[in-house]
Amino acid sequence: MKILVLNGGSSSLKAALREMDAATVDGQPVQPLWSAQAEWGRRPGEADLRIETDRVAERKVTIHSPADVLQPVIETLHAGPHRIDAVGHRVVHGGQSLQQTSIATPEVKAEIHRYAEFAPEHNRLELDAMDAAEHLLGARVPQIAVFDTAFHTTMPEAAKVYPGPFAWYEQGIRRYGFHGISHQYVSRRAAGLLGPRNGPLRLVSCHLGNGASLAAVRGGCSVDTTMGFTPLDGLMMGTRPGSLDPGILIYLVRHAGMDAAQLDRLLNRESGLKGVSGVSGDMREVVEAAGRGEPRACLAVDVYIHRLCREIGGMVASLGGLDALVFTAGIGENSAPLRQRVCEQLAFLGIEVDKQKNAHPVLDCDVAASGSRVRILVIRTDEDWEIARECWRILKDH
Numbered sequence: 001m002k003i004l005v006l007n008g009g010s011s012s013l014k015a016a017l018r019e020m021d022a023a024t025v026d027g028q029p030v031q032p033l034w035s036a037q038a039e040w041g042r043r044p045g046e047a048d049l050r051i052e053t054d055r056v057a058e059r060k061v062t063i064h065s066p067a068d069v070l071q072p073v074i075e076t077l078h079a080g081p082h083r084i085d086a087v088g089h090r091v092v093h094g095g096q097s098l099q100q101t102s103i104a105t106p107e108v109k110a111e112i113h114r115y116a117e118f119a120p121e122h123n124r125l126e127l128d129a130m131d132a133a134e135h136l137l138g139a140r141v142p143q144i145a146v147f148d149t150a151f152h153t154t155m156p157e158a159a160k161v162y163p164g165p166f167a168w169y170e171q172g173i174r175r176y177g178f179h180g181i182s183h184q185y186v187s188r189r190a191a192g193l194l195g196p197r198n199g200p201l202r203l204v205s206c207h208l209g210n211g212a213s214l215a216a217v218r219g220g221c222s223v224d225t226t227m228g229f230t231p232l233d234g235l236m237m238g239t240r241p242g243s244l245d246p247g248i249l250i251y252l253v254r255h256a257g258m259d260a261a262q263l264d265r266l267l268n269r270e271s272g273l274k275g276v277s278g279v280s281g282d283m284r285e286v287v288e289a290a291g292r293g294e295p296r297a298c299l300a301v302d303v304y305i306h307r308l309c310r311e312i313g314g315m316v317a318s319l320g321g322l323d324a325l326v327f328t329a330g331i332g333e334n335s336a337p338l339r340q341r342v343c344e345q346l347a348f349l350g351i352e353v354d355k356q357k358n359a360h361p362v363l364d365c366d367v368a369a370s371g372s373r374v375r376i377l378v379i380r381t382d383e384d385w386e387i388a389r390e391c392w393r394i395l396k397d398h
Contacts, residue, residue: 002033003391005384006070006133008125009089012210013038015073017084018388019109025392030386036076038069038191051076054101069389086142087133088391090181092122092231094147095174101150101390104130104143112145119178138257144391152182154221159318162229171347172210175233178226179207183215186328186385191220194324194375202319204312207381208280208338209329210238224318226311232276236307238281241271242327243307276300283331283338297351305338309345322349324375333363343376348375 001021007014016032025032038287040047040063045067047061053076059337069085089104093115101106109127116123130143168174183205191201200219203381207213212235216224226234226242236242252258260265274281277300289297313379316322325346343353351374357367361378368376 001392001395003388004084004087004125004133005090005387006087006155006392007131007383007387008122008129011041012243013069013073013125013129014384016384018384019345020388020392022396025389028328029382032266032384038073038074040069046205047096049073054351062317070129071136074132074136084141084397086144086391087130087137088144088146089126089129090148090387091126091145091175092148092178093119094145094149095175096175097151098147099150101144101146101394103394106291108315112242122231138196142395146387147179148180149176149185152222152225153216155223155225159224166205173226173229175212177215177222178227179211179213179215180192180222180233181383181386182207182328182381183217183225185383186326186377186381187215187217188218189379190290190324190326190366190377193366193377193379197323201323202321203298203324203326204315204319205321205326205328206308206312206332207329208235208308208332211240212237212242212329212331214255214315216318218319224315226315235270235311236276236304237281239269239274241249241267241273241275273300273304276303283335285335287335301338305341305345312342312346316349322351322374325351325378326379328379328381333378335362335391339367339376339378 001019003018003020005016005018006051015036017034034053036049036051038049038061045062047063047251049059049069049072051057062074076305090391092110095111095115097111098108098354100118109130111225112123114129116127135144155177161169162174186205187203190203194201203217205217211231213227215236217221232240234242234325249263252263272281273286277289277296277297279284279286286297286300290301312325327333331338339358340353340355343351351368352372354367354369354378357365361367363378363380366375366377368374379387
């Protein structure tokens with residue numbers, strides 16, 4: 001079965017054609033037959049597009065919105081020799097009603113649209129991807145929605161309820177959690193790397209990219225996470241602030257005259273690393289500026305690490321202990337200095353990093369020192385593979 005995976009984020013779109021069968025579905029990820037990636041945000045009105053088939057092609061695409069990158073990506077694949085049996089889509093917010101992988105019927109799409117208000121940087125792009133794929137491939141090819149929120153449905157009720165009026169919870173205002181596809185993949189991969197244990201594996205999964213979140217995972221099930229009702233909560237991110245005193249927003253409304261649209265832009269696009277550093281929302285550029293001694297860039301990195309360590313401590317408390325700390329996604333996989341600083345700050349938990357292994361990790365690997373009581377894993381997340389596995393699971397009996 002050939003499954004096209006479309007994985008849209010807040011600043012990128014990844015596409016991959018994965019071939020799945022009963023012999024490979026539970027094994028390690030295999031190379032895609034075809035892949036493409038588009039990134040935007042560094043230059044207004046422009047995206048960088050890279051397509052890999054039997055050769056690599058790169059070009060720039062003029063865009064008015066992220067949806068504009070979808071058509072050239074899908075058209076490139078559609079013009080090739082591959083038959084596509086299904087399209088799997090990463091959908092960020094499934095809300096209360098969409099708690100498991102689902103075929104994207106009109107009713108499912110309507111629910112995804114309803115929850116776009118809670119994940120405005122994601123859900124609308126993902127609906128555009130479904131429409132573009134159906135237009136180019138035809139209605140015979142099933143579209144499958146795989147939800148980032150689904151992995152966190154195992155959290156206990158105490159971790160889901162906000163301490164406001166209980167009517168909020170009844171109305172669906174509750175903690176959902178996100179990046180679930182990535183957390184699900186790396187927790188499953190970590191269990192495979194570490195092997196059988198006497199009790200359930202307790203790990204904190206650190207998905208650190210432009211968007212960032214932690215998950216406390218016990219025995220393969222999410223018991224807590226840092227994101228909440230929307231992807232704005234929790235850790236400091238590229239352009240999002242993470243947890244804030246809500247009184248700040250009341251103050252901005254009352255004294256700065258800001259409306260909902262202005263707050264939305266402020267919180268989704270002008271905060272986080274970008275807001276503090278004044279340089280960029282890209283950690284690579286912020287670190288470069290910090291290396292030049294720019295004070296706000298140095299401060300942005302310090303704030304990022306402070307808040308990350310504070311939140312890891314909260315996840316460990318939810319687990320009642322820690323067996324493994326997992327770093328994944330763009331920053332988690334590639335920033336050795338950040339991993340080292342975090343591990344050194346958390347040494348009181350029995351975490352001891354091997355500096356040489358950490359500086360040159362061979363993914364997927366354990367970079368903990370031999371005497372460390374907690375294993376430190378650097379795992380390359382593969383959301384595309386996890387999405388393809390979910391699609392296989394849904395379609396294998398159809």
